[in-house]
Amino acid sequence: MVDNDEVLKYIGGFGTYQRRLCLLLSLTAIPYAGHMLAMAFLGAKPPHHCSVxxxxxxxxxxGEDEGLRLVFPGTTKDGVWTLNPCKRYDLGSVDVEGADPWNTTGLTEVPCDHGWWYDTSQFKTSVTMEHNLVCGRKWMGSLAQSIFMVGVLLGAVIFGDLSDRFGRKKVYFLSLFIMLVFGVATAFAHNYWLFVFLRMIIGATNSGVFLTAFVLASELVSPDHRTLISMFLTMFFGIGGVTLALVAYLIRYWEWLQLAISLPNVLFIMVYWWVINESPRWLLANNQKVRAVEIFRKVADVNKKAIPEGLFEEDEETDAVKTNGQPKSRHSILDLVRTPNVRRKSLIMFYAWFVAGFVFYGLSLNATNLAGNPYLNFFVSCAVEIPAYILAKLSMDRIGRRWSLLAFLLVAGLAMLCIMFIPTAYSTAITVLAVIGKFGAAGCFGTIYVFATEIFPTVVRNVGVGASSMCARIGAIVAPFVFLLHDVWSPLxxxxxxxxxxxxxxxxxLLPETLGTKLPQSLEESENFNRKTAQTTTSEKPNDETDKTAETKV
Structure with a gap:
C-alpha cells in the first residue's frame, strides 16, 4: 500500500494546499461555536418579576423604588435591595393608598399566578421569556443546554463511525446539511420540547462537522503539524464566540438569531463541495488508490512540488511482515485501568478533561448573566480565548505540558474562588474575575489535548483521548445545573x-512531564513511565491513526 506520510514528505506536509484547506475547514468552526454557545442568547434570562x-x-x-417595595417582597444585601422575581404581595384586601412601602409586615406572599413581566431593553425575545423558564421552571432552561451537550456526545460516536465507513467528505457535508435543516427548523419551534429535540440533533451534527473537519485537515498534513491544526480550529472557535456576540447584539430576537447562526451552512455546502477533496489516507485504506493519487497530484501542483518517479508504486511489504508475522493485538478502554500507574494517570487525565469542559462551558453560558452589558461581557469572555490558546502553545514548548496545564488550572480556580470574597455590590470586579477564570479554562483546553495524546501509550492513545473528550462533554452537561446554585448563594x-x-x-x-521525553508505546512502557523514569529525548509524535479523535472542543 502507498504510504501516506511518505508521500507527504515529497509533495509537502504543510504547504499552500494544506494551509488553504485548514483555513476553509476552520471557518466552519465559527457557526459551530455559534450553536455550542447559542443558549447564552437564545435562552437569555432578563430581569423579571411577577406580572401585576x-x-x-x-x-x-x-415612586419607582417604593412602589416595587410595596408590591414585591425582597432582600437587602450589601445595602442593595433586590426584589423577589418569583413572588408578589397579595394586595387584594389592602388599602393601597394608605399602605406604607417600608412596612410590609403582615402582607401575604403569593407566587406569580398571572405570568411574568420581562425587561426587554436588552433582549426582545428569548426561549426563556416565551416559555417562562424562570422560578420553578428555571431548571428547564438548563435541561435544554444539557440535552444539547448529550447530542454532542452522541454525535461524536455516531458521525465518527460513519466517517470511517463512508468517508470524511461525505459525512462532513451530511453533517453540514442536517445542521442547516434542523437549525432553520429550530427557529420555528415554539414548543419547548420540540425546541429541545431539534437542538439535540444540532448538537450531534456539530460533532460531525468539527470531528470530520479536524480529520480531513490532519490526515493531509505531516504528523508534526497536527497539533497546529488543533490549535487553529480552537482559535476559530473563539472567533466564533466573538462573532456570536456581535450578531446577537444586532439581532435581539431569538428566532432570527437562530436563523443567522444556521444559514451560513448554505454557503459552505455550495462552495466547499467543489474545493474540498476526500482524505487520501481514507481512500488508500479503502482500496481507492486511483482517487488518492489524483488528490496527491493536486496537492503537489498547488504546493509546487515535483513528484519523483515511482512514488505511488505499491509497497510490497505487508502488514504481516511489518509486525514480524504477529497479528496486531487489540486494546480497549479497560486497558487504561488494569495496572496501577496507567490507571492513576488515566483517571487524573479524565478528571482534568471533565473540569476543563465543566468550567469552560459553565463560564461561557453564564457570561450574559453577569452584571453589566450582557453582549460586552460575552464578547470579552470569548475574546480572551484567542490569547489563551496562543499562550498555551508557547508555554507548552517552554515550560512543559504539565506546568502549563497546572498554571491555567490555578488561574481558573483562584479567579473563581476569589469571587466568594467580593461583595455583590462590586459587580464589575466579579465580572473581571469571571473573565480571568474563562481565560484559564480556555488555556486548559489549549493544553490538555496535547498532554493527553502524549500521556497515553501509542496502543491505546486513540481510546484514551476519546474517553477523555467524553469526560469533557459530561462536564459540559453538568455545568448548567451547577450554575442554578446561584439562587442558593450567588458565589456557590x-x-x-x-x-x-x-x-x-x-x-x-502527579503526572509525568512529556515535553522532550521518549513517549511510551506499549502498556508495559506506560506502566513504567512516571515522573522519575521519564527520559529526556526527542519526543515521539503521536501516530497517524491516533490523531483522529482530536476534537478538543466538541
Missing part, C-alpha cells in the same frame, strides 16, 4: 468551579 395589574399606577403614586457556582479546578491542579502534579 395596576403596577404602573402604584409606581407613579409612590464559582466556588464549586474553582474548587474542582484547584483539585485538578493538585492532581496534575
Amino acid at each position: 395589574a395596576g403596577l404602573e399606577n402604584i409606581t407613579v403614586r409612590f 457556582p464559582y466556588i464549586t468551579s474553582g474548587g474542582v479546578a484547584l483539585v485538578a491542579a493538585g492532581l496534575v502534579l
Whole structure:
C-alpha cells in the first residue's frame, strides 16, 4: 500500500494546499461555536418579576423604588435591595393608598399566578421569556443546554463511525446539511420540547462537522503539524464566540438569531463541495488508490512540488511482515485501568478533561448573566480565548505540558474562588474575575489535548483521548445545573468551579512531564513511565491513526 506520510514528505506536509484547506475547514468552526454557545442568547434570562395589574399606577403614586417595595417582597444585601422575581404581595384586601412601602409586615406572599413581566431593553425575545423558564421552571432552561451537550456526545460516536465507513467528505457535508435543516427548523419551534429535540440533533451534527473537519485537515498534513491544526480550529472557535456576540447584539430576537447562526451552512455546502477533496489516507485504506493519487497530484501542483518517479508504486511489504508475522493485538478502554500507574494517570487525565469542559462551558453560558452589558461581557469572555490558546502553545514548548496545564488550572480556580470574597455590590470586579477564570479554562483546553495524546501509550492513545473528550462533554452537561446554585448563594457556582479546578491542579502534579521525553508505546512502557523514569529525548509524535479523535472542543 502507498504510504501516506511518505508521500507527504515529497509533495509537502504543510504547504499552500494544506494551509488553504485548514483555513476553509476552520471557518466552519465559527457557526459551530455559534450553536455550542447559542443558549447564552437564545435562552437569555432578563430581569423579571411577577406580572401585576395596576403596577404602573402604584409606581407613579409612590415612586419607582417604593412602589416595587410595596408590591414585591425582597432582600437587602450589601445595602442593595433586590426584589423577589418569583413572588408578589397579595394586595387584594389592602388599602393601597394608605399602605406604607417600608412596612410590609403582615402582607401575604403569593407566587406569580398571572405570568411574568420581562425587561426587554436588552433582549426582545428569548426561549426563556416565551416559555417562562424562570422560578420553578428555571431548571428547564438548563435541561435544554444539557440535552444539547448529550447530542454532542452522541454525535461524536455516531458521525465518527460513519466517517470511517463512508468517508470524511461525505459525512462532513451530511453533517453540514442536517445542521442547516434542523437549525432553520429550530427557529420555528415554539414548543419547548420540540425546541429541545431539534437542538439535540444540532448538537450531534456539530460533532460531525468539527470531528470530520479536524480529520480531513490532519490526515493531509505531516504528523508534526497536527497539533497546529488543533490549535487553529480552537482559535476559530473563539472567533466564533466573538462573532456570536456581535450578531446577537444586532439581532435581539431569538428566532432570527437562530436563523443567522444556521444559514451560513448554505454557503459552505455550495462552495466547499467543489474545493474540498476526500482524505487520501481514507481512500488508500479503502482500496481507492486511483482517487488518492489524483488528490496527491493536486496537492503537489498547488504546493509546487515535483513528484519523483515511482512514488505511488505499491509497497510490497505487508502488514504481516511489518509486525514480524504477529497479528496486531487489540486494546480497549479497560486497558487504561488494569495496572496501577496507567490507571492513576488515566483517571487524573479524565478528571482534568471533565473540569476543563465543566468550567469552560459553565463560564461561557453564564457570561450574559453577569452584571453589566450582557453582549460586552460575552464578547470579552470569548475574546480572551484567542490569547489563551496562543499562550498555551508557547508555554507548552517552554515550560512543559504539565506546568502549563497546572498554571491555567490555578488561574481558573483562584479567579473563581476569589469571587466568594467580593461583595455583590462590586459587580464589575466579579465580572473581571469571571473573565480571568474563562481565560484559564480556555488555556486548559489549549493544553490538555496535547498532554493527553502524549500521556497515553501509542496502543491505546486513540481510546484514551476519546474517553477523555467524553469526560469533557459530561462536564459540559453538568455545568448548567451547577450554575442554578446561584439562587442558593450567588458565589456557590464559582466556588464549586474553582474548587474542582484547584483539585485538578493538585492532581496534575502527579503526572509525568512529556515535553522532550521518549513517549511510551506499549502498556508495559506506560506502566513504567512516571515522573522519575521519564527520559529526556526527542519526543515521539503521536501516530497517524491516533490523531483522529482530536476534537478538543466538541
